[in-house]
Amino acid sequence: DLAKRNNYPERLMSKLLARELNCKQQIVLGQSKGTVPRPMMSINLDTHPRIPFLADGIGMNYYPRCGRGLAAEKDFNPGDVILDEKIELCGIDFDLSCHNCNHCSARFNYSLIPCPTCPIFMYCSQECLEQNWKFYHRFECAVATKLLSASYLPSMVCPRLFFYGLTQFDDDLQAMMEYCEKEINVKFNPLDLDYTNLDRLEVFKALHNTKPFDMPEIEHVVKYTACAYYVVLLMNPAVSSIIRTETHRQFFLRTLLQYVRVTYSLTSYSSRSLINVGTISPVYSICNYSCDPNAITINDFGRTKLIILRPVRNGEQIFTYTQTWWCPVYAGVRCCCNICDLEKASQGWRTKFNRDFSPEVQRQFEALKKDMARADLNAVAKLNRLQQFIQRYAERYHPQKNFGMVLKGFSDLLDCAACNGNVALAKAQLRATYAEH
Structure with missing residues (x-):
């Protein structure tokens, strides 16, 4: 965190993020002897002065289409945990x-x-x-x-x-x-x-x-x-x-x-x-749904987490989802987002869906798919590679059908990592309790 706040070189940032994620994974697995590990998916940014479970730089706007909504007051990147609120x-x-x-x-x-x-x-x-x-x-x-x-x-x-x-x-x-x-x-x-x-x-x-x-x-x-x-x-x-x-x-x-x-x-x-x-939860309740979300919601172990899926720029509304364009399964909720409005904004959006990756990006995409199938690659390394791909190509290729597969993989892995981290934390707390007796 100190390095991020003090102009750490952009060209080395991917290595720093990989090291940070690896350290968190080791702590979650109980490698920090004698301590109860911190959850892997906890807030990894500076927090709001009055709301310790919300990242600084998140505000509320009122939107004619969907009422109250969470808005970014600065840029956020994939993997940023912006909310970790008690239910x-x-x-x-x-x-x-x-x-x-x-x-x-x-x-x-x-x-x-x-x-x-x-x-x-x-x-x-x-x-x-x-x-x-x-x-x-x-x-x-x-x-x-x-x-x-x-x-x-x-x-x-x-x-x-x-x-x-x-x-x-x-x-x-x-x-x-x-x-x-x-x-x-x-x-x-x-x-x-x-x-x-x-x-x-x-x-x-x-x-x-x-x-x-x-x-x-x-x-x-x-x-x-x-x-x-x-x-x-x-x-x-x-x-x-x-x-x-x-x-x-x-x-x-x-x-x-x-x-x-x-x-x-x-x-x-x-x-x-x-x-x-x-x-x-009172703060999370402000967040609206869209079939083109830029964040994922994870409810687990009595807390609601909101994690950024793809880059969010200053001024953009933050959306989570019940159903998505990359996995369009009806979730029992009538959606009124721009993507579902067939007569308005979605027409331009849908024309982008069937574009192809460039040959170089397609090569990287195929390599990424192989990495995701590797049993010897841990979850932290997989998350890091997905995160880098999304960060690099979101502006250029979102929305695109194969890019949607990457977003789905990233959201599924985040959900799994949060669950596994909470289970490891509960086990560590139980061991610590019995050790005291």
Whole structure:
């Protein structure tokens, strides 16, 4: 980091990056004796002064087409980890209840701690169990089995957002109503908050002041989901003792309906489990989707990471994805990005897709494919070679079908490296804990 900040020669930068990645890989593998390794995919840039999990040089703009969005305030390169944020809200599919923590979504397989009073919800730590109870599980627990029957559990982020807010208002429903019934401020900027001294009431306000995407094709699902939660949750005395009057019940139903739409817009889904784990984080929630992304989202071990896939220039919006032009599989989300707009910007974009690489670039591409198939080449070396190819040719050949294969390989390898790094970290922490005893 010191070398990068002090004009390290550009011609030697590739060697420096390769050395840095190799050192991180050795640390992740536990080669730094006596220490718990740092995750390989942690932020590798200077961080924001008020947001220690966000790289400096990231801001928020408001875009007519997609509302709030993350924007680069300086250039970023492939492999830059610009966000490593703790997950604030999540919903876990019942099939994963013995694998994932129901508070932070972390995967700890069969070592989870069950809720003492219901068989549905499990947690990775005592801290998660206690915090989950404080924020919303006290409103779910008595009707947990009914919620299982009436809902698709990842959508639990919807009522959880309501109860998360109620908790921040100290269970004062009237105070919550007075705030929530005002017109929302769609330009509310979560990046203005001080995350070094987290005020969760302000986090709730940031999530509440979200203008949801317009998705009329799923409006029937939205209404069913809100009504199902409304009916089931009011069966719980912990809820009905707070939501007592007709005015309260009308507010509860209206807000659930609003939050189903909001959480559809804010929720990030795990790439490995498709839509079985839904999570929300206040800063990441600003990031919009595109079928031509320049970043990848990785949800793993209770954190959301955002990593740059291809060069991002100062002023560009940062996009992640659910579906991509290089792997156009329908992901259940209607996309309104420029690539999907057949009548506008995408026509010029699509004409570039079938271009050929120059003979020299094609030779390098074939060599890269062979490197990716080598069993003796570790993940760090493969990431470094993909990173260099993308950095060198993105401006010239993006989008192009073979360049899309490189982006796919890079994103898959980043996802795998982050997962393996977190597993190694968890093992090292476990060894350190047992060594103390």
